[in-house]
Amino acid sequence: MSLMPVSEALSRLLADAPALETEPVALSAANGRVLAEDLVSTRTQPPFAASAMDGYAVRHADLQGDAPQLKVIGAAPAGHAFDGAIGAGEALRIFTGAPLPAGADTIVIQEDVSVDGDRISINEIPKAGLYVRPAGLDFAEGQTLIFAGQRLCYRDLALAAAMNHATLPVRRRPKVAILATGDELVRPGEVPAPDQIIASNHAGVAALVEDCGGEALDLGISRDDAIEMAAHVARAIEAEADILITLGGASVGDHDLVQGVLGDAGMDLAFWRIAMRPGKPLMAGHLGRMKVLGLPGNPVSSLVCSLLFLKPLLAHMLGQKIHSDEHVATLTADLPENDRRQDYVRATLDRQSDGSLQVAPFAKQDSSMLALLAQSGALIIRPPHASAAKAGETVPVLVL
Numbered sequence: 001m002s003l004m005p006v007s008e009a010l011s012r013l014l015a016d017a018p019a020l021e022t023e024p025v026a027l028s029a030a031n032g033r034v035l036a037e038d039l040v041s042t043r044t045q046p047p048f049a050a051s052a053m054d055g056y057a058v059r060h061a062d063l064q065g066d067a068p069q070l071k072v073i074g075a076a077p078a079g080h081a082f083d084g085a086i087g088a089g090e091a092l093r094i095f096t097g098a099p100l101p102a103g104a105d106t107i108v109i110q111e112d113v114s115v116d117g118d119r120i121s122i123n124e125i126p127k128a129g130l131y132v133r134p135a136g137l138d139f140a141e142g143q144t145l146i147f148a149g150q151r152l153c154y155r156d157l158a159l160a161a162a163m164n165h166a167t168l169p170v171r172r173r174p175k176v177a178i179l180a181t182g183d184e185l186v187r188p189g190e191v192p193a194p195d196q197i198i199a200s201n202h203a204g205v206a207a208l209v210e211d212c213g214g215e216a217l218d219l220g221i222s223r224d225d226a227i228e229m230a231a232h233v234a235r236a237i238e239a240e241a242d243i244l245i246t247l248g249g250a251s252v253g254d255h256d257l258v259q260g261v262l263g264d265a266g267m268d269l270a271f272w273r274i275a276m277r278p279g280k281p282l283m284a285g286h287l288g289r290m291k292v293l294g295l296p297g298n299p300v301s302s303l304v305c306s307l308l309f310l311k312p313l314l315a316h317m318l319g320q321k322i323h324s325d326e327h328v329a330t331l332t333a334d335l336p337e338n339d340r341r342q343d344y345v346r347a348t349l350d351r352q353s354d355g356s357l358q359v360a361p362f363a364k365q366d367s368s369m370l371a372l373l374a375q376s377g378a379l380i381i382r383p384p385h386a387s388a389a390k391a392g393e394t395v396p397v398l399v400l
C-alpha cells in the first residue's frame with residue numbers, strides 16, 4: 001500500500017483552496033477577524049502640533065535669565081485651538097492635547113510656574129521644544145499601518161480607529177462543520193454504556209478552528225450507519241460549510257463507512273493515507289465547493305492532523321502566510337530508527353538558560369493517549385527512514 005508524503009498531501013490540499021471572499025465589518029465586530037486588504041491611514045496623527053502636558057505654551061527665546069516672567073494672553077483646552085499667535089513676552093495657558101498656538105515652540109508644565117494674576121514666572125527653564133508633539137508624530141496620512149493577513153487584535157483595532165476606519169475589510173470566516181462518527185461515542189456530560197467512550201475529538205478540533213479564526217459548526221455524532229451519516233453530510237452542505245471534518249471511520253474496518261458515504265454523495269477524493277504517524281488514514285476531497293477532511297478517529301491522530309493540515313488550510317483560506325512552528329531541540333533520550341511514516345513524537349520541551357531547547361520524548365506513543373498530548377510541549381519530527389538518534393543530538397520539533 002503506497003502512502004503519500006506529508007508535504008505532498010499538504011501542497012495538494014492548499015492548491016485548490018482559494019482565499020475566501022472579503023466582507024466589510026464594523027470596527028466593533030472586527031476583533032479576531034483577518035484583514036483582507038492593507039489598511040492605509042486617512043489621517044495624520046496628531047493632525048497638528050499639540051501639547052503633551054498641562055501648562056503654558058511659550059517661546060523658548062523668551063526664557064532668559066532667572067525666573068523669567070510672561071503675560072498669559074488666553075487659554076486653549078483640548079478641542080479648542082487658540083485663535084491667534086503669541087508674541088514676545090507672552091504665554092498661553094494650554095492643556096494636554098490642545099493645538100500649540102502659532103508663535104510658541106515649547107511647553108512649560110504648570111508645576112514649574114508661579115502664577116500672579118495674568119503673569120507667570122517660570123521657575124524651571126525647559127529645553128526648547130519640550131512637551132510638544134509634532135504633527136504626524138504617530139503616523140501620517142497615506143501610511144500603510146496594518147497589513148492584509150493580520151489577525152486583528154485590540155492594538156490593531158485601536159490603531160484602525162485612530163486612522164478613522166469605522167469599517168474594515170476582512171475575510172469571511174471559514175465555516176467548519178465537524179461530524180464525529182461511531183457507535184461507541186457519546187457526548188461529553190452524557191453517561192456512556194459500558195462499551196462506550198466520550199467523544200473528545202470534536203472539542204479539540206472545534207477549539208483549533210476557533211483559534212485559527214474559523215467558525216465551528218457542531219454536527220454531533222453519527223452512528224456507524226450509512227443512511228444516518230449521509231443525512232449529517234447533507235446538513236453540512238445545507239449549512240454551506242466551507243469545510244466538512246469527519247472524525248473516525250477513516251480506516252479500513254467493516255464499520256469505517258465515511259469514505260463510502262461521501263463517495264455516494266459525490267465527493268471527489270483528492271488523497272487518502274499519508275506516510276505519517278499518527279494520522280495515516282487521513283483523507284481529503286471535495287463535495288461541490290465544500291472541502292472534506294476525513295480525520296482518523298484516534299484522538300491524538302485527529303488533533304495532530306488538525307495541526308498539520310487543518311490549521312494551514314484555514315490560514316490559506318483566510319489569505320494568511322503560513323508560518324512554520326518548526327525549531328530544533330536537543331534530545332534527552334535515544335530514539336530508534338524510523339520506518340516509512342513521518343513520526344510526530346510527543347515530548348516535553350524545556351528552554352535552557354542559554355536559550356536552547358531540550359526535548360524529552362514520552363516512552364509511550366499510542367495515538368489514543370490524549371493526556372500525554374496535553375502534557376506535550378512539542379512534537380519531535382522523525383522523517384521517514386530517519387536513522388536512530390542519540391541523546392544529545394539535535395532534532396527538528398514542532399513547538400505546540
Ligand SMILES: Nc1nc2c(c(=O)[nH]1)N[C@H]1C(S)=C(S)[C@@H](COP(=O)(O)OP(=O)(O)OC[C@H]3O[C@@H](n4cnc5c(N)ncnc54)[C@H](O)[C@@H]3O)O[C@H]1N2
Nearest residue numbers: 180199200201202247248249250251256280296297298301
Ligand atoms: N487493519 C487496520 N486497522 C487500522 C489501521 C490500518 O491501517 N489497518 N489504521 C489504524 C490507524 S493508524 C488509525 S489512526 C485508526 C483510525 O481509524 P478510524 O479513522 O477508522 O477511526 P475509528 O476506527 O472510528 O476510531 C479509532 C479509535 O478512535 C476512537 N474515536 C473515534 N472517534 C472518536 C472521537 N470523536 N472522540 C474520541 N475517540 C474517538 C475510537 O473509539 C477508536 O478507539 O485505525 C487503525 N486501525
Ligand code: MOO
Nearest residue numbers: 278279280301367
Ligand atoms: O495514524 Mo494512527 O494515527 O497511527 O493511530
